[in-house]
Amino acid sequence: MDTLPQPAYSRAPARRRPQRGSSRQSGPAFDQLFGSSPYFAFAIDEAGKLTAFNQHTAAVLGPLAPHTPASKLYAAWVLPMLQNEALPAARMRGYWRGEVELVAQDGGSHPVTQTIEWRDHTFLCLGYPLDDYDVYESRLRFKYLFEAHPHPMWVYDLETLRFLVVNAAAVAQYGHTEAEFLQMTIRDIRPPEQQERLTRNLAAAPAKGAEQSGIWTHMRRDGSRMQVDVSSHSVTLSGRPARLVFAHDITEREQLKLALQLRSRALEASINAIAITTHTSEGELIEYANPAFVRLFDHTPKSVLGRRLETLLDLPPHDEQYQALQAAMQSHHEETLMLRPRHRDGALLWTQLHVAPVLAGDNAIGHHVCVLTDMTAIMEYQEQLEHQANHDALTGLPNRVLLKDRMAQAVTFSQRFKHSLWLVYIDLDNFKLINDHLGHQLGDQLLCAIANRLRACANDGDTVARLGGDEFVLLLPIANQRPMASILQLVQEAVAAPVAVEQQVLTVTCSIGISVFPADGVDPEQLLRHADIAMYRAKEAGRNQVQFFEENMHARVAERALIESELRHALARDQLSLVYQPKVDLHSGAVTGMEALIRWQHPGLGAVSPARFIGVAEETGLIVAIGRWVLRTACAQNKAWQQAGLPPLRVAVNLSARQFRDRVLLSEVRAALEDSGLDARYLELELTESLMMHNVEEVVTVIESLKQLGVALSIDDFGTGYSSLAYLKQFPVDYLKIDQSFTREMLTEPKVAAIVRSVIALGHILGFKVIAEGVETGEELHYLRLHQCDEMQGYYYSRPLTAEAFAAFISRPAPAAPASAGAARPAAPAPAHTPAPPPRPARRHGPT
């Protein structure tokens, strides 16, 4: 290096002064001041050339010539420091002082304390040999600045990288003794992964005097690591180029920074909306809101900051929530509130707000951390669950649970204000048939239509509930002040009005039972039970009726319950039996067959008539098992008679609607025939008219299958079930059976007589035989024969008989025709002991 490198900021054009190659050129002032000085004195221009030097300099360091590059006067290690530190500092501040090493042309080393002054675009350099005082002063400064420094410091040799000196803080923090340190290099406190970086760093600036800094990982003696912020400076120690290093342990700071970063990340990533507010005189102003908060209300991050929390949540001022929030903000405790803030689009949300105050130094509230949890979905789900728990899924009407709740409220209200309360129990008539024949989908539609109509009948404050199936309840408070008769009529009309569903028009009536508070009960349970009892009474009374609860209804309900429970065991306990009532050909007088009729002999209840238990068996489904038993017993009995040598006759068995709809009917009939060995032509199945008029296509299919088995079929109770002629002709049946109610009245009621004649004519037109049941007198028989009725059945000829009695009856020779009955008495075979017809009132329940 020939010249001193230019300092970066000395590039401005400098005023050129005449060059002076020796002390003569330095001018009289320089000579005057320094010419005979025993110390080194020389001047350097901006180009780094000597412009003047005194005799001592020339004598000790020379020989020198003017314009000699000043770099020749310094040891190599000093040059970077001179260039980067000393000259720029002198130029900036006008003065620099430090220890340097001057070198003589013969190689001699002269450590000096040098001052450099910036005077008139020239660096004036004065050098004093390092004497004892310098050393003392230097040590003193070192002691204070270095030894006592609270942060680790050391000086290391730039060439060997050995520690030359370390302070007490370094010893304390790194765990090495001073002696150990002095045996180590700066590589020894670096972990392996940082060695390469150190090498690169040293290579990049091996001898630079520039201040350097950076974050490093250092190792303590025990192997533990720390993060240090290192800054270093070039120095000379004992005449050797070295670096003074400050190492500031920032491990804790870095950990803190990391922890803060983590917490900040947690806030940012939280799915809960979090806002931090500042407590000001203008309210709680938001100073931070995490992304979830911004998302929850669909605001932009910026638009949230500085706004009042209350405003942002859009809580109506002075309402309960607003007040609660204010109170929570003023409390020094954490509070949790349920709020209904508004989304930016106007939708109301459900949120749980947890407010935690952050106290300032003076114990006043400085900030609040507000955590909002979006509960909207949960609350909506809960509402949905509550609705489901309290409402009927099909119709949306309140269910039994909610009805009870409303009833309890209504009873309390009625008690307090002395009002009466009506509980109207509505059960659709024959809904089961519709459901089973037309399918559940249509049944559901019908129920929904009726539910809507009932809703329309109710006023505000009334409750329309569905208890399940086809049962509805109207809870009508303040009944004493309302036109209850017309409300009931409205309800009946609403139910009975035709309902169009899927191109079908359905009509259904209802049976209504009513209980009144307080007369019929003072608690909801009792009122409901009594209304239910009254409704059953309405059903028993022939359906499509209204019944108010009466005390004596309890007995009927109790009887029904008894029948139901006893009937469940009747088959197993062998309490059931069959009786057989002959059917007679009206032209020949011959017995054509017999109807099997069930009887129940109960040890306690005695003989229970089918009229009392068949309905219960239908409702409970017990009829399926009972019907199967009847079918098999009747077939077996008929076969037994045939095997005993009696003339082969056809046995008729009643099929209930439930049996008819049973999928296994066909196989059961087939099995009954096969198992008994009875020929199919000796079995007849009686189906009621009402059963056949629902879902005709299906009925026709089942009837056709039965016909294919070879059994005979008849339509029982004909005339009571609103037959459609269009349907009637589709049924491949053998008999129309005129209901006994017509037989009973045909001789006294001309209209009934006309019906009977029409049925006979109609049956014949359609190709059916016609049989009349309930024939009790010779006049009735005569009339039927006169109008071409084919067969008859009734007490006039014979009551239902036990199997043995029937066998005996059929085996007897025919008696002469009774005079009183004219030619009406059957010719053959004649009943041996035909009982006299019972008096009229007992017709339906004649003895067997």
Ligand SMILES: Nc1nc2c(ncn2[C@@H]2O[C@H](COP(=O)(O)O[C@H]3[C@@H](O)[C@H](n4cnc5c(=O)[nH]c(N)nc54)O[C@@H]3COP(=O)(O)O)[C@@H](O)[C@H]2O)c(=O)[nH]1
């Ligand atoms: N599904 C089934 N239903 C059955 C079965 N057995 C009977 N029943 C049905 O119960 C109802 C009442 O039956 P019952 O008390 O047996 O009455 C029958 C006859 O005893 C009665 N009858 C017959 N002749 C006369 C008469 O001259 N006068 C008069 N007052 N009553 C008379 O009529 C009933 C027969 O009715 P029907 O079946 O319509 O021919 C009744 O509906 C039975 O159907 C069974 O096993 N399964």
